[in-house]
Amino acid sequence: MMRHIISILIENESGALSRVAGLFSARGYNIESLTVAPTEDPSLSRMTLVTSGTEEIIEQITKQLNKLVDVVRLMDLTEGPHIEREMMLIKVRAVDGGRDELKRLADIFRGHIIDVTDTSYTIELTGTGEKLDGFIQALDKKAILEVVRSGVSGIARGEKSLRVG
Amino acid sequence: MELTGAEILVRALKDEGVEYVFGYPGGAVLHIYDALYKQEDVQHILVRHEQGAAHAADGYARSTGRPGVVLVTSGPGATNAVTGIATAYMDSIPLVVITGQVHTYAIGSDAFQEVDSVGITRPCVKHNFLVKDVRDLATTIKKAFFIATTGRPGPVVVDVPKDVTAHKTEYSYPKKVSIRSYKPVTEGHPGQIKKAVELLLSAKRPMIYSGGGVVLGEASKSLTEFTRLLGAPITNTLMGLGAYPATDPQFVGMLGMHGTYEANMAMHECDVLLAIGARFDDRVVGKVELFSPGSKKIHIDVDPSSISKSVRVDVPIVGQVEPVLKEIIRLIKESRQKPGKAALAEWWKQIDQWRARNCLRYDRNSKLIKPQYVIEQLYEQTKGDAFVTSDVGQHQMWAAQFYKFDKPRRWINSGGLGTMGFGLPAAMGVQLAHPKATVACVTGEASIMMCIQELSTCKQYGLPIKIVNLNNRYMGMVRQWQEFFYKGRYSHSYMEALPDFVKLAESFGHVGMRIEKPGDVQPAMKEALKLKDRLVFMDFITDQTENVYPMIEAGKGHHEMHLSLERELA
Numbered sequence: 063m064m065r066h067i068i069s070i071l072i073e074n075e076s077g078a079l080s081r082v083a084g085l086f087s088a089r090g091y092n093i094e095s096l097t098v099a100p101t102e103d104p105s106l107s108r109m110t111l112v113t114s115g116t117e118e119i120i121e122q123i124t125k126q127l128n129k130l131v132d133v134v135r136l137m138d139l140t141e142g143p144h145i146e147r148e149m150m151l152i153k154v155r156a157v158d159g160g161r162d163e164l165k166r167l168a169d170i171f172r173g174h175i176i177d178v179t180d181t182s183y184t185i186e187l188t189g190t191g192e193k194l195d196g197f198i199q200a201l202d203k204k205a206i207l208e209v210v211r212s213g214v215s216g217i218a219r220g221e222k223s224l225r226v227g
Numbered sequence: 228m229e230l231t232g233a234e235i236l237v238r239a240l241k242d243e244g245v246e247y248v249f250g251y252p253g254g255a256v257l258h259i260y261d262a263l264y265k266q267e268d269v270q271h272i273l274v275r276h277e278q279g280a281a282h283a284a285d286g287y288a289r290s291t292g293r294p295g296v297v298l299v300t301s302g303p304g305a306t307n308a309v310t311g312i313a314t315a316y317m318d319s320i321p322l323v324v325i326t327g328q329v330h331t332y333a334i335g336s337d338a339f340q341e342v343d344s345v346g347i348t349r350p351c352v353k354h355n356f357l358v359k360d361v362r363d364l365a366t367t368i369k370k371a372f373f374i375a376t377t378g379r380p381g382p383v384v385v386d387v388p389k390d391v392t393a394h395k396t397e398y399s400y401p402k403k404v405s406i407r408s409y410k411p412v413t414e415g416h417p418g419q420i421k422k423a424v425e426l427l428l429s430a431k432r433p434m435i436y437s438g439g440g441v442v443l444g445e446a447s448k449s450l451t452e453f454t455r456l457l458g459a460p461i462t463n464t465l466m467g468l469g470a471y472p473a474t475d476p477q478f479v480g481m482l483g484m485h486g487t488y489e490a491n492m493a494m495h496e497c498d499v500l501l502a503i504g505a506r507f508d509d510r511v512v513g514k515v516e517l518f519s520p521g522s523k524k525i526h527i528d529v530d531p532s533s534i535s536k537s538v539r540v541d542v543p544i545v546g547q548v549e550p551v552l553k554e555i556i557r558l559i560k561e562s563r564q565k566p567g568k569a570a571l572a573e574w575w576k577q578i579d580q581w582r583a584r585n586c587l588r589y590d591r592n593s594k595l596i597k598p599q600y601v602i603e604q605l606y607e608q609t610k611g612d613a614f615v616t617s618d619v620g621q622h623q624m625w626a627a628q629f630y631k632f633d634k635p636r637r638w639i640n641s642g643g644l645g646t647m648g649f650g651l652p653a654a655m656g657v658q659l660a661h662p663k664a665t666v667a668c669v670t671g672e673a674s675i676m677m678c679i680q681e682l683s684t685c686k687q688y689g690l691p692i693k694i695v696n697l698n699n700r701y702m703g704m705v706r707q708w709q710e711f712f713y714k715g716r717y718s719h720s721y722m723e724a725l726p727d728f729v730k731l732a733e734s735f736g737h738v739g740m741r742i743e744k745p746g747d748v749q750p751a752m753k754e755a756l757k758l759k760d761r762l763v764f765m766d767f768i769t770d771q772t773e774n775v776y777p778m779i780e781a782g783k784g785h786h787e788m789h790l791s792l793e794r795e796l797a
Contacts, residue, residue, distance in 0.1 A: 077349075084350055
């Protein structure tokens with residue numbers, strides 16, 4: 063079972079997301095995360111889909127995705143060098159001496175404190191999923207008030223690009 | 228001049244060359260029905276249940292190669308059509324299904340007769356659309372026909388809210404449409420085709436396995452030319468019957484769960500297997516690990532996702548079967564090697580030995596009517612030239628085994644979804660498309676009851692279908708499995724309280740016949756076929772205990788067939 067990151071350019075139409083999600087549930091494929099937003103061309107959405115499966119399953123997943131009429135192009139990023147990033151917003155209890163400690167930890171992970179109250183910090187952190195996991199592990203579990211993660215966005219390294227035409 | 232959405236819809240169907248629309252009116256499509264009323268180019272066929280509309284359009288499409296068109300209302304109209312849409316989807320049949328929808332402003336409000344038709348049909352259509360603006364309507368209809376009929380064909384649903392059918396705009400029907408995200412392949416990869424030809428010419432025991440894709444791809448002539456050139460045995464799937472003439476000596480019968488001994492053994496023992504427009508369905512393959520273990524596999528298919536889905540292949544060729552076969556034929560003719568039956572004498576000797584087992588034999592001296600005999604009589608008395616639709620079950624398998632189809636598009640059945648109730652409405656579509664042809668619906672007393680209401684449609688439009696009801700008072704295939712795998716506990720497979728089919732047919736204005744003795748089969752069928760302008764319901768009271776053989780149990784290999792309860796094969 064290998065983890066794959068599949069990038070999809072799909073027509074930005076209502077129901078497009080449900081076609082992708084429905085395909086995965088109907089055929090019993092895994093979705094670890096799925097992100098979607100319009101691109102610089104408002105008629106297109108870009109999805110990053112993280113899934114896992116055997117070579118045969120991944121082959122079927124890409125073929126079935128390509129078969130969806132709304133899918134314009136797709137690329138399995140994990141076939142080549144690529145960059146993946148995920149953003150996390152994490153709200154932690156921050157009181158007394160713990161506040162400095164948290165600030166230092168956020169700096170080490172190159173996070174930013176983007177909201178402050180008397181008793182809490184909200185930290186923005188970007189990186190690979192592993193880095194975000196690492197930050198969570200470094201925190202005192204009891205201090206974590208809320209975590210929200212964006213899911214993975216990915217892009218190929220170098221000149222290789224996923225675009226229409 | 229500005230037209231209403233309803234007028235645009237009907238004009239678009241006309242401009243698309245649509246002869247028949249199969250449908251049923253209701254609130255959300257009343258504007259469209261009014262537009263239909265005011266013109267004479269597109270004929271509407273009023274069914275008695277929306278499932279019948281979808282199957283009838285499907286039968287029309289399968290027998291002509293042209294897309295079938297369905298028009299149903301919102302809510303229950305759409306949900307009733309879903310079985311028919313799923314049936315077409317599983318067998319890759321081109322349909323355009325127009326579903327009415329509640330007003331755009333009411334969508335999502337749980338309005339009367341509202342259902343999320345796009346959502347409900349999404350997993351069983353090739354694509355679907357919700358038209359929210361009348362200005363998009365004509366282009367959307369064009370796209371729907373384009374998508375339904377190209378690449379691997381399939382049903383496309385167009386959901387049209389009622390207010391869109393009332394709004395007005397200028398009408399112009401696009402001649403062509405291009406969709407950037409949808410570019411079906413045509414030609415196969417030349418390098419792959421070359422590899423395939425080399426493999427085929429080097430084979431000592433080649434085998435051709437062709438499916439519904441050859442019928443859909445209009446490649447029957449090329450398949451026949453190629454097969455004769457190569458001299459190899461050929462089997463057809465249930466969906467592919469007729470693509471290669473069944474009376475040709477190179478044809479070894481259907482393969483799979485109820486395929487012939489020779490077809491399945493040849494699949495098992497071949498050294499090069501060529502699959503053409505077939506999808507290695509579970510009822511064909513049996514247990515994947517035991518499937519054709521010693522062969523190099525070549526697979527031609529227009530749908531890349533069909534390739535290596537269940538069985539890994541060595542030479543995949545993505546492309547339309549017709550151009551790929553043409554190219555293969557050209558390369559074989561250019562080659563120095565001279566293939567043919569003579570070069571494969573050893574292989575044919577083996578196949579003829581398998582053939583000699585005579586796996587389709589049955590008791591011809593029985594005092595009861597044997598269902599196989601009825602199909603044989605149908606074959607002989609229609610000179611093998613009828614269109615035969617079927618429902619699903621034992622009768623379907625017997626029709627597939629005993630009616631020798633020499634032409635494509637003559638055998639019309641629900642292979643993928645296995646939809647009981649398909650046969651009669653499908654026959655209506657076939658008969659409308661071929662008014663002079665003999666159209667027979669082979670069915671059973673359980674299946675026919677699932678769309679029996681369509682007898683009324685047949686009366687209204689004077690469709691002289693010949694219904695061959697193999698009545699064994701059981702859901703025969705269920706009974707067969709219960710006999711084999713549940714120690715004869717016939718749980719709810721017995722048809723109690725059956726109607727008198729003769730009276731039933733008569734009450735709908737048709738001719739009914741009950742045939743109870745083997746000696747009466749021939750004269751009754753002769754009489755029925757003579758009634759050219761009447762629907763005849765032939766109720767054959769058949770042997771209740773007859774089973775379909777050969778049979779490969781689910782999860783077994785091709786070499787592990789039952790030839791009968793007494794004759795097991797090692």
